[in-house]
Amino acid sequence: MSALNNSQTRIWVPGHRGMVGSAIVRALRGAGFDNLLLVSRDELDLTRQADVEAWVAEHRPQIVVLAAARVGGIAANAAHPVEFLVENALIEINVIRSCAEAGVDRLLFLGSSCIYPRECPQPVRESYLLTGPLEPTNEGYAIAKIAGVRLCQYYRRQYGYEMLSIMPTNLYGPGDNYDLESAHVLPALIRKFEEARVAGNAPVTLWGSGRPRREFLHADDLADACLFLLRQPIERLTHELYNVGWGRDLPIAELALLVQELVGHRGEIHWDTDRPDGTPRKLLDVSRLQELGWTPRIPLREGIARTIEDYRRETGRK
Secondary structure (H helix, E strand, O other): OOOOOOOOOOEEOOOOOOHHHHHHHHHHHHOOOOOEEOOOOOOOOOOOHHHHHHHHHHHOOOEEEEOOOOOOOHHHHHHOHHHHHHHHHHHHHHHHHHHHHHOOOEEEEEOOHHHOOOOOOOOEOHHHOOOOOOOHHHHHHHHHHHHHHHHHHHHHHHHOOOEEEEEEOEEEOOOOOOOOOOOOHHHHHHHHHHHHHHOOOOOEEEEOOOOOEEOEEEHHHHHHHHHHHHHOOOOOOOOOEEEEOOOOOEEHHHHHHHHHHHHOOOOOEEEEOOOOOOOOEEOEOOHHHHHHOOOOOOOHHHHHHHHHHHHHHHHOOO
16 A cells, blocks of 8 residues: 555654755645644754654654755765764664654655765665775765664564665755855855856866766655655565666766856866865666656756756845
8 A cells, every 4th residue: 555545644754944855845745745744953853862752652643754864065074974973873763763663654764875885886776785885075974874774674674664765866956055064066066156156257166076977866856756655555665775866977077067057157167186076976776766667857957957046046146
């Protein structure tokens, strides 16, 4: 039976104010699911075990999409590995265990493609998990996410709970983080090129060599994939882990030129090769999800153009 079989199903989206969580909420509401349990960080600290247990016991969610996480780019992860590991591990353990004890119908855990080894065959299959060393610059975050994946697997295998994990590729979209100290690559590029354009097409300096290849997925496509998986009978979901992405990538240097074009910046680009590149390539094998019948809808060029418009609205430049 589908987990989403009733419009009044009680659905909890921890992390609903973030880029991913807000996209999931939009998708659920757009599909007619209005009985959403949305609680802010100020109201419920997910790192506090007793508080999470009490909240879940009181509100009894039936479906949970765990999108809450502490996230950041290379600089933030490298500077604060303790916080990225501890906070994410606490959130995952508290939410997943509390939901298991409350008997939720299905839980969907959102991980990250950084869980896979730094050096592994491309495209990356789900089976490559824990087959090699992680990327050092975000190892703490990756270890926490791996723990969440494994916990969901163990609950499913040991107790029969309907718990799934999805590993999205690099995400972007409305509500992204544009703080240059903690942003991921695409929002950082948008901000740098936009500010340089406003400053009279000033030169832009970017981290690394531009050679690493990355894959990108709009947050609304990820949200659509979540709804798709929640609608599937558990008998069709024979795997515990699903990659989510386009299945194609591009060099960071090419991405930078695309963002520069769409922003309208006409200045020079300089590459600071003293800065780290991170993982050389991350391209996901998305055949598991494609075989079930799901594919993304928003092409990269269109998605970036829409995201630039959202950023300009947020910053009052449009």
